[in-house]
Amino acid sequence: DAMVIQNPRYQVTQFGKPVTLSCSQTLNHNVMYWYQQKSSQAPKLLFHYYDKDFNNEADTPDNFQSRRPNTSFCFLDIRSPGLGDAAMYLCATSRKIKDPSGTKNIQYFGAGTRLSVL
Amino acid sequence: AQTVTQSQPEMSVQEAETVTLSCTYDTSESDYYLFWYKQPPSRQMILVIRQEAYKQQNATENRFSVNFQKAAKSFSLKISDSQLGDAAMYFCAYRSASYSGSARQLTFGSGTQLTVLP
Numbered sequence: 001d002a003m004v005i006q007n008p009r010y011q012v013t014q015f016g017k018p019v020t021l022s023c024s025q026t027l028n029h030n031v032m033y034w035y036q037q038k039s040s041q042a043p044k045l046l047f048h049y050y051d052k053d054f055n056n057e058a059d060t061p062d063n064f065q066s067r068r069p070n071t072s073f074c075f076l077d078i079r080s081p082g083l084g085d086a087a088m089y090l091c092a093t094s095r096k097i098k099d100p101s102g103t104k105n106i107q108y109f110g111a112g113t114r115l116s117v118l
Numbered sequence: 119a120q121t122v123t124q125s126q127p128e129m130s131v132q133e134a135e136t137v138t139l140s141c142t143y144d145t146s147e148s149d150y151y152l153f154w155y156k157q158p159p160s161r162q163m164i165l166v167i168r169q170e171a172y173k174q175q176n177a178t179e180n181r182f183s184v185n186f187q188k189a190a191k192s193f194s195l196k197i198s199d200s201q202l203g204d205a206a207m208y209f210c211a212y213r214s215a216s217y218s219g220s221a222r223q224l225t226f227g228s229g230t231q232l233t234v235l236p
Contacts, residue, residue, distance in 0.1 A: 031222060033223070041228065042209060042228050043163075043209075043226055045223045045224070048222060055222075057223075090162075090163065094222070104168075105151070105213070105222075107165075107224060108165075109163040109164070111161065112162060
């Protein structure tokens with residue numbers, strides 16, 4: 001069963017037309033992340049939410065915004081997509097867990113949304 | 119800032135053989151976590167194996183094992199009895215043991231594309 005769900009899997013938008021990508025989770029994790037992954041490159045963190053606290057990466061363009069209305073959902077808004085914003089966008093979640101083997105904090109990823117900009 | 123380096127953009131292995139993927143990292147921290155993630159084509163990224171820096175024992179998950187050399191800052195992944203389903207992009211990742219602010223993020227290497235030959 002999918003635990004981190006991203007919709008849609010494929011999104012096409014026009015240059016400059018706002019677009020929203022969504023992520024939901026059934027894990028009840030308190031941290032949610034958005035990564036941008038361009039072709040054959042490593043994922044690059046855009047921002048993350050720790051509970052309701054928004055943490056932006058210093059080099060994330062202002063064009064990218066995020067909303068987290070509740071624990072389960074997180075949205076990535078691209079206000080004016082450019083051709084360079086075409087990429088795979090990955091959502092991930094995590095929660096700090098302590099068990100007999102120690103402390104664990106594993107990120108679980110969604111399948112991603114591939115964004116094309118025409 | 120931490121950096122993660124994967125010096126092998128591509129690797130190939132014959133089915134049923136063993137392959138080792140290399141990863142080195144740079145950090146001034148003494149406590150951290152290291153991960154190997156697998157990303158099959160058009161599918162979501164999944165965790166393969168994780169290692170806590172404070173544990174000397176190398177992590178093992180079925181056919182996957184690591185060789186963690188803390189002093190050398192090296193974290194290689196060994197895949198034994200390779201299967202066709204192992205073909206994927208493999209990312210090495212680092213995360214601080216601290217759980218505040220930007221320390222929560224994963225720092226990824228550039229990835230190694232593994233091909234499994236029948």
